[in-house]
Amino acid sequence: MSDVTLRGIRKSYGALEVVHGVDLDIKSGEFVVFVGPSGCGKSTLLRMIAGLEPITGGEISIGGRVVNDVPSPQRGIAMVFQSYALYPHMSVYENMAFGLKLAKTPKAEVDQRVREAARILQIEAYLDRMPKALSGGQRQRVAIGRAIVRDPKVFLFDEPLSNLDASLRAQTRVEIAKLHDTLDATMIYVTHDQVEAMTLADRIVVLNSGRIEQVGTPLELYREPVNTFVAGFIASQRMNFIDVSATGNGLQLPGKKMLALSHPQLSQVRTLGVRPEHLELADATTADLSGKLAVIEQFGEYALAYVELPSGEAITIKLEGAPDLQLHDTIHIKVPVGVIHLFDEAGRALR
């Protein structure tokens, strides 16, 4: 019984409304990631669930109980902050025990719960150290440990990995996923990093300017984005958007080539979206698009080629392996019809 329900949540600072009525149901035990560009309201939303930010309008319930006016400690939540927010004057043990001590938990139980959390996170060896003497990754574990000992119904993570370096971030990401599996608690996780969102989430909530753009599993969002914003935000390489004009039996591509296509709403199509990994190289006769290779990035297992079309548009293609392409060569590209996304004038997806 630790589902979280948001009903018409609004947040204003003075006359400025930053969250415009968010409705969301988070099921018990679910791992939900709020993702979006900075300033989209995702952190504000999390802080309102945590009780750190008053709610301007709407209703938040946790475990079936409306918590609008319930102070944070009684909401049954625990929060992990971006800066870890450890108490610098307390040892790791005291940091983790602080909340329990305030709640007047018996000493033996405090000790048992702290040691249990330390065991799960493998930080037993540092219990007597001060936070200052820990590395970034260790501090992050302590911060998570402090959340675990409270035995919360809902874990809230506010960009917990953004202060870690890349390799540690990947490692901690896996550990958080394992932790979710072990604890079986509801987790709400805020990030601007779509890789974290894709890899961790049961469901992703894409936010933009204080509104929910789309809610869905990572693969739903990848396969069926509802608009150009979600299509451009989700996945490692940004989707290519190409301006097209619709004709009777297909789409007019830049460079005068036609893409034969039939679609019930073909006449409304203004933009064609296609992911870099779905584009293919072709020869001059079968190509749909042609342009000059402006930049090529070789990653070894794959390469990203940035192609400039004569119309000025830039297209990214992801190529397997290490293709032997020369800069400024003309590149011919085939657009496979089965994997394209079509958007209307307002950027909404046409299915």
Added chain:
Amino acid sequence: MKNQANPWLTSNLWVLGLGMLPAILLIGILLYFTAWAFAFSFTDLALVGRKSVEWSWVGLENFERLFTRRGFLESLWTTVIFVFFSAIVGQSVLGFLLAAALRGSRSMLRSVVEVCIMLGWLLPDIVAAFLWSATTAQTGLINQLIITPLGLPPVNFINDYALPVVTIANIWKGTAWSYLLFSAALDSVSREVVEAAKVDGATPLQRIWLVQLPIIRPHIATNMLFITIWTFTYFPLIFAMTGGGPGRQTETLAVFLYNQSFARGNLGFGSAISVAMLAIVGFLSLFYLRLLREPK
């Protein structure tokens, strides 16, 4: 790492010496005055008269007088009370409470309070002393506004409660410093740490007492160090308000030193008093500097 300075500078001792000259002069003058006071504390040098020229060494006699004659120990006690209540309790606690309370409050209220307490700090000591004397005198504002309308006989506060009045005046005058220092210190406490304490279930009072205060402990020690030294040797406000009186009720060590050295002209004894003050302040500083150290 060794020779990072300009090689032309390091190889030219004359230029180097010239550059050090201001520092050497400054340190020299400081040492000279300290040594002067220290040396003359063993003499019977007077401000005027025969002994201002034909002074002689008297050994430890001046220091014996500190403890055998009336004056020094009484003044030391007055000073301790004055420092404790006006600086440590008054300025420090009031400054912290103001800083904690005004933190995160609306900017208008904050600005008004800040301007008010800064005015006390910026007002010249002599002007402040005159205002406080005038306000607390028998015919002053407090009697006119509060005591007389209540039908009570007027009270001459500055005369009957001299030390408390001087103490309150100094709290009013010096709180701005502590407020500013604690404001800056509290700003350095990360907002997320305070929020983490909030989520952990700490009440506002517990957040201050168990989280914020321990984090800014070095700042508290620094502030204590400053205001203790300043208040211990503070002279103009008290002297201008009461001159040490009535009787010797407000004669702090600084006023006592002045009276002995310049009113009575005993420069030798005055030097001994200043050496004693230096020793006491030095001892207090060591105590605070220990507080500043990081806990192990």
